[in-house]
Amino acid sequence: MKILLMGNPNVGKSVIFSRLTGINVIASNYPGTTVEFTKGFLKTPELTAEIIDVPGAYTLSPTNKAEEVAVEMLNAGNTDLVINVIDATHLERNLYLTLSLLEQNIPVIVALNIWDETKHLGIDIDLQKLESLLRVPLVPTTAVTDEGLEELISRIPEAKSELPPHPPRTDDERWAEIGSIIKQVQTITHRHHTFTEKLSDMTIKPATGIPIAILVALLAFALIIAIGMGLRRFVLLPFFEGFIFPPIRTGVTAIVPEGIIVREILIGHFGVLIDGIGWPLALVLPYLLAFYLILAILEDTGYLSRLACLLDILFHRIGTHGGAVIPFLLGFGCTVGGILSSRALDTQRERIIVVTLMCMAIPCAAQTGAIVALLAGRSIPALVIVYIIAFLFILIAGMIMNKLLIGSTPTFFMEIPTYRIPNLRAVAKKIWMQVSSYLFQAVPLIVFGVFIAAILYETGILYHIGILFKPIVVGLLGLPAEASVGLILGIIRRELAIAVLLNLDLTIVQLIVGSIVALFYIPCAAVFPILIKEFGVKYAIFIVLSTIVIAFIMGGIINATFALVF
């Protein structure tokens, strides 16, 4: 049996999907979190079914990529049943998709989600009446607390298509019918303004909203760095330096005699058992945790859509609109995630602009961790300078692309969701999903990178590479020749290009130049399959070449500027 979970954006499909299948998918409080479908299985004594979490759609006549995916899935033909998730607090406009689905002649069961909110909002819905008017099973649910899901599952066998089959209606006919349904089932009682509404007003009106947005951004940035640094300095470093590294050093020293290269590879400069463990777990992990904690809170409260609205004008200057704030922010976590999320944008032109800027100048959380570890201890102004340079680059390069690329910028049009208090369990789950994918997918790559570095270093190959790159690394960038190893490791992972610098003795200017070069340099190896899949080989090659060139130019300019000024 194949079941599709369909509904408007931001009605809680992904939460229902997680609850039914036990598979974790990212759910947030903004429209368009799900840009690709996820499959899972529901097993109960009575039935086994494949369930697909379909991206949110308002209509079955696609107006964006997510809706195209949704319609393709529905038309694939082998669907046995659709669970139509609708938002009980916005019944009227949600019913448009419901009626369209009923016309498809596929059995439908309706989950009237966010049911708990209706009481607070003074919305009263006559469930029996609505069920009899729709002529398909209807179950009120509150997915975040599991309410109603058992009933939903138990009533799946009752799902049916519209009987007798209704020919497709015109838009006007659908709205007329919805109007008549709403009149019969929904009553709204007047109620007083709630605190969340006042908060909503304050954060969206520019006079108060803009200062709040600046405050939130600074606070988020400061919190990520403070939590990351705190975890690293006071928890993880003492733990590894105290309990993990000493026995490893003693053990290896005891087993492998001095003078054998294996010993150096394991515990020497770029030791696989020292840096190979310390970099991913004590250097990067704390920032990853801190970033995803803050992001989850921003996502789940519903603040991001307000930020998108406030920043829309700024984003128009670089050829996109406020909606791009979401892929950009996700890019600060992981470039791959950011690229996938850019699917929610309206046009390919916008996606190219956003993804190009992201590959060039947006550090992922891992790289942020490495940059902070490299700079914050030495000079906070240096850290600020690096981020200001990246920000200015995004602004200028975005404006240039906006001029060069043919096409116009679509208008911003987005629902601003009601504020919700983040569900602790959901936030913890989301952080764990990101962290576990980091631990199992990225950490092995980092260890591999450190291993390559150790071999290059110990065999002396690095020395020759250093000579080869000398004109650029030493001549243009003013860095020691050994820094060239970062250019090789940086291809594997963004943060490795920075981490290499930790083992060198650098001046403040060298630290800034090194960070900038590593930031603008090639994004990590995991990005390329996605770039090729989404934009083609040519674009991927363009990104490789342009990031290398821009990294050297930016590094060269900064090095030369500092040399002139100081």
Next chain:
Amino acid sequence: MDETRLFDLSSGETAIIKHLAGGQRFQRRMAALGIRVGKTVRQITSQPLRGPIVIEIDRSLIAVGQGMAEKIVVEAIEPIKKIDE
């Protein structure tokens, strides 16, 4: 004819949507978020420098960029003082 458009409304003003000046695709996108002829909208705020306009319609907040707000023809109605405001 001098028509009032959505972006002509000022903060707190209420209006009824009279006409959506766009093709079917535009009409559908608007309808998806509840913006239809006959609906009552309340302007909540507008962002500076011709930024998006935020409206409340059927208890939802929706941000509408200038390009779209120009195509939404409305008729302002007398503000009714709510009891709790």
